[in-house]
Structures are given as C-alpha cells and as structure tokens.
Amino acid sequence: MSEQPIKIGYCLSLSGPLASNGKTARLAHQIWEGDVNRRGGLLGRPVQMVCLDDQTNPALVADLYKRLLDEEKVDLVMGGYGDNSVAPAMPLIMERERYLIALMALAVNATLAYPNYFVMIPTGPNPNAALTEGFFDLAARQTPKPASMAILAADAPFSKNPVAGAKAHAGRLGIQVVSEGRYPLATTDFAPLIRELEAIQPDILFLCSYLNDSAGLLRAVDEIGLKPKMVGGAMIGPQNGAIKGSLGPLLNGVVNYEYWLPAPEMMFPGIAEMIDNYQSRAEAAGADPLGYYVAPQAYAQAQVLEQAVAGTGSLDDAKLAEFTRRNTFRTILGDVKFGEGGGWAQARVLTVQYRNIVGNDLAQFRGIETQAVVSPADFASGTLVYPYANAKARV
Known part of the structure; x- marks a missing residue:
C-alpha cells in the first residue's frame, strides 16, 4: 500500500x-x-x-x-x-x-x-412515520383502542421528528393528544413530570428520550405507579446494553423501537x-x-x-x-x-416489547427472550402483551 x-x-x-x-x-x-x-x-x-x-x-x-x-x-x-x-x-x-x-x-x-x-x-423514505408506525398500529388493534396520549420529550433537536411522527399517527387513528411536555436534557428528577399525568391518566405515555433520561423516566413511572396502557415509543435508551442492565425489570412492558437484534432472520x-x-x-x-x-x-x-x-x-x-x-x-x-x-428505499424498523426480565444480569439481553419483536410480522418473535400493567407483572 x-x-x-x-x-x-x-x-x-x-x-x-x-x-x-x-x-x-x-x-x-x-x-x-x-x-x-x-x-x-x-x-x-x-x-x-x-x-x-x-x-x-x-x-x-x-x-x-x-x-x-x-x-x-x-x-x-x-x-x-x-x-x-x-x-x-x-x-x-x-x-x-x-x-x-x-x-x-x-x-x-x-x-x-x-x-x-x-x-x-x-427508517425508509418516511422516517418520521416509520420510527413508531409499529407502536401505533399495535395500539390501534387493541380492544378498546387507546383514546388518549401524553407526550414527554427531551428538549433537543433529535426529538422534533419522532414527536411529529407520533402526532401524525395519533391523528390518523383518532387518538387525542391530551398533554405534551418537554424537559431539559440535564433533568435528573422526573417525578414531577410523571405526577402531573396522574390526574390525566393517559392511555398511552409516549416517551422521546435519550439515555439517562430514559432510565429516569421509567424509574419515575414505576415509583409513582402510573399505569398507562402502553409506554415507550421513541426512547433512545432501552436499546443500550448499559441502560438495559441498569433498569432490569423496570423495562418489563415497555414497547419501543429497535433497529437490529440477534433474531435468526x-x-x-x-x-x-x-x-x-x-x-x-x-x-x-x-x-x-x-x-x-x-x-x-x-x-x-x-x-x-x-x-x-x-x-x-x-x-x-x-x-x-x-x-x-x-x-x-x-x-x-x-x-x-x-x-x-x-434514506433506505424500504423501512425495516422493529417494534419490541421488553418482558420476562428478572434482575439486572446483562446476559439475559444477549438473545431475544426478554425483547420480543412484536412488529413487523416478517420478523415477529412474539405478540404484544396488553395493557402495560399485564406485561409489567408477567415474569
């Protein structure tokens, strides 16, 4: 050379x-x-x-x-x-x-x-929609269909597009956005944000977060006991191995996107x-x-x-x-x-539900047993457990 x-x-x-x-x-x-x-x-x-x-x-x-x-x-x-x-x-x-x-x-x-x-x-030619299309299509197939959604998003450039996509999906499916909040990336105490939602009790809690804030939000949801029917959507956090290990069972029930997992397909x-x-x-x-x-x-x-x-x-x-x-x-x-x-000519975003997580051993996340692909059908390894409380309790 x-x-x-x-x-x-x-x-x-x-x-x-x-x-x-x-x-x-x-x-x-x-x-x-x-x-x-x-x-x-x-x-x-x-x-x-x-x-x-x-x-x-x-x-x-x-x-x-x-x-x-x-x-x-x-x-x-x-x-x-x-x-x-x-x-x-x-x-x-x-x-x-x-x-x-x-x-x-x-x-x-x-x-x-x-x-x-x-x-x-x-995320294909329509990335805003593709990122969470599986999440919302799964929501729409539930009986009764979720009627309301609260949005919590980090105040950062990355959150603009996923939130726009989520609102568009909600609009086409007749899901009302009842609350939309933003928080600085430096936020460490998320309890006040979650407590504000207790009076609203949204059917969907749509989260658009980075790494540490993803963990903080899910800890606050657990501590306060908020029980929406679906939680997750556009979190850039649960995909990270360190966050997975840190949260452990607090991830149970969360539905979120992933781009690749070690599924046979x-x-x-x-x-x-x-x-x-x-x-x-x-x-x-x-x-x-x-x-x-x-x-x-x-x-x-x-x-x-x-x-x-x-x-x-x-x-x-x-x-x-x-x-x-x-x-x-x-x-x-x-x-x-x-x-x-x-962008990619064709989208291939996975929608995953985390479940059956016990303890904080990272080894349980090396396969797909604790992270079931629930959409799209071509890559599915399981079906959605609904509502969130049922999947959270199931081990």
Missing part, C-alpha cells in the same frame, strides 16, 4: 449525554478501519479515520467539520451520530458540495433535499463476527457492552463508503454520490438500497 492514507473525517459525541452511543459508533468504525486495512485499504492506500468529539453539543459541529476540511485536509467526510451531530454540519457540507453518509439521523434531509446526502438508518453475513469482535473490545472503549443498536449501523455506514470508493475508483464527491444513488450495497445489515432523500 501507498504510505499516504485516505483520511476520512467526522464528528461523534464522545463526551456528554450521548457519549455511550458515540463511543459505540467509534469502536465500530475502528473495527471497520482495521478490517479494510487488512484487506489492502482503499485504492491501494491505507485508511485513516479522523474523529473529533462534538461533546453532544450541536453548536460545536459546524466548526469541527470546517477544521476537518480546512486544517486536517481530510479526503472524505462522514456524518456523525444522530440529528444533533448531522443537522448542524449540513450547511457547510452543502456549500462545499461534499458527499455525506450520515449515521442514524432522522429526516435531516427532508427539507434540504441535498442530493449528495445518504443516511444509514432503516437478522443474522446477515458478517454480523456475528463483527458483534463478537465489538463485544470483546467494548468495555475497554467505554462503549455499549452489547452494541446491538449503534454498532451494526455504524459498521454498515462505513461499508457503504468503502464500496462506493471501490466501485468508482475515485474520491470525487459527485461520482461517489451518483454511485450510491444507483447501486445496492452488501452490508452486515443485509442488502441496502438508498431511495429518495438519501
């Missing part, structure tokens, strides 16, 4: 509220970097990932990408994890006409319509090896001990970049974007084809 590396620059939240997920993505990228370099690199050159910490602070992102492009002189850029790290970078990316594959950002490109943007997230070529490698290094990296949520998406993100460079024989942004629009990519998440707006 040539000694001159191909430098790929991007930001991740390696500190702050999203550090666990950021470190998970970083480790997955490092595994890919090692794999691709063992195969001879790209275009006969070694690959070097240049990752900067955005501290979970969207205000830092634009300047960090400017530094990557103008000072670090990276050859290619990738998008960071989630809306907070991706949306603030887009004005610069568009101005410089760069090719960008983002990681798990939801509907960032919906209004921008930037043609060189792509995103590794299985989702064991695509290469994913078992990547997960084994990841889990052997996760503790030392301070990352999610399981890695099921972010790591497969992050590795597949890099696989798309790798195949685009190899397929074009180029680092030219326009050529890479055109190749990505036209081709299907073989990844550890299966075959991925991008559609309008740069």
Whole structure:
C-alpha cells in the first residue's frame, strides 16, 4: 500500500449525554478501519479515520467539520451520530458540495433535499412515520383502542421528528393528544413530570428520550405507579446494553423501537463476527457492552463508503454520490438500497416489547427472550402483551 492514507473525517459525541452511543459508533468504525486495512485499504492506500468529539453539543459541529476540511485536509467526510451531530454540519457540507453518509439521523434531509446526502438508518423514505408506525398500529388493534396520549420529550433537536411522527399517527387513528411536555436534557428528577399525568391518566405515555433520561423516566413511572396502557415509543435508551442492565425489570412492558437484534432472520453475513469482535473490545472503549443498536449501523455506514470508493475508483464527491444513488450495497445489515432523500428505499424498523426480565444480569439481553419483536410480522418473535400493567407483572 501507498504510505499516504485516505483520511476520512467526522464528528461523534464522545463526551456528554450521548457519549455511550458515540463511543459505540467509534469502536465500530475502528473495527471497520482495521478490517479494510487488512484487506489492502482503499485504492491501494491505507485508511485513516479522523474523529473529533462534538461533546453532544450541536453548536460545536459546524466548526469541527470546517477544521476537518480546512486544517486536517481530510479526503472524505462522514456524518456523525444522530440529528444533533448531522443537522448542524449540513450547511457547510452543502456549500462545499461534499458527499455525506450520515449515521442514524432522522429526516435531516427532508427539507434540504441535498442530493449528495445518504443516511444509514432503516427508517425508509418516511422516517418520521416509520420510527413508531409499529407502536401505533399495535395500539390501534387493541380492544378498546387507546383514546388518549401524553407526550414527554427531551428538549433537543433529535426529538422534533419522532414527536411529529407520533402526532401524525395519533391523528390518523383518532387518538387525542391530551398533554405534551418537554424537559431539559440535564433533568435528573422526573417525578414531577410523571405526577402531573396522574390526574390525566393517559392511555398511552409516549416517551422521546435519550439515555439517562430514559432510565429516569421509567424509574419515575414505576415509583409513582402510573399505569398507562402502553409506554415507550421513541426512547433512545432501552436499546443500550448499559441502560438495559441498569433498569432490569423496570423495562418489563415497555414497547419501543429497535433497529437490529440477534433474531435468526437478522443474522446477515458478517454480523456475528463483527458483534463478537465489538463485544470483546467494548468495555475497554467505554462503549455499549452489547452494541446491538449503534454498532451494526455504524459498521454498515462505513461499508457503504468503502464500496462506493471501490466501485468508482475515485474520491470525487459527485461520482461517489451518483454511485450510491444507483447501486445496492452488501452490508452486515443485509442488502441496502438508498431511495429518495438519501434514506433506505424500504423501512425495516422493529417494534419490541421488553418482558420476562428478572434482575439486572446483562446476559439475559444477549438473545431475544426478554425483547420480543412484536412488529413487523416478517420478523415477529412474539405478540404484544396488553395493557402495560399485564406485561409489567408477567415474569
């Protein structure tokens, strides 16, 4: 290989509220970097990932990408994890006409319509709807159907789109939104927010939260004894192994989205090896001990970049974007084809109900026995236990 590396620059939240997920993505990228370099690199050159910490602070992102492009002189850029790290970078990316594959950002490109943007997230062409479609379709099939919904969401950019999707679903199903509250990400005491809902007694408690706040909200629901018929929806927390282990039985009954679990139908070529490698290094990296949520998406993100460079024989942004629009990519998440707006052409979001959890042993979350896939039907491993109180009590 040539000694001159191909430098790929991007930001991740390696500190702050999203550090666990950021470190998970970083480790997955490092595994890919090692794999691709063992195969001879790209275009006969070694690959070097240049990752900067955005501290979970969207205000830092634009300047960090400017530094990557103008000072670090990276050859290619990738998008960071989630809306907070991706949306603030887009004005610069568009101005410089760069090719960008983002990681798990939801509907960032919906209004921008930037043609060189792509995103590794299985929410398809209508991400706001797809994220919680399974949750609400399951609700609509219950007898009697839930009639009311309360929304609690973190006051952060990422929550805007899932909440919009939830309201749209509620509208089409005739479910009345009776309360909508937002809280700062720094919140640690969630009891007052939950107590306010006691008088309302909503049928659905829709939560749109990050990591520690997901845990805080579910602890408050348990302590106060609120008994909605469904709880969950758009929490970025229960997917994380450390949060799973911390909450243990408090997760019982919660219905939420996941993107990948080790179900037989989702064991695509290469994913078992990547997960084994990841889990052997996760503790030392301070990352999610399981890695099921972010790591497969992050590795597949890099696989798309790798195949685009190899397929074009180029680092030219326009050529890479055109190749990505036209081709299907073989990844550890299966075959991925991008559609309008740069998202997956077809959605594949899982809706999961956590149940039969006993104690806090992380080992019980390595399979799907405690996290039943209840939607879509093609991947289902169980049926919804309803209402929430029944699933919470069942062990």
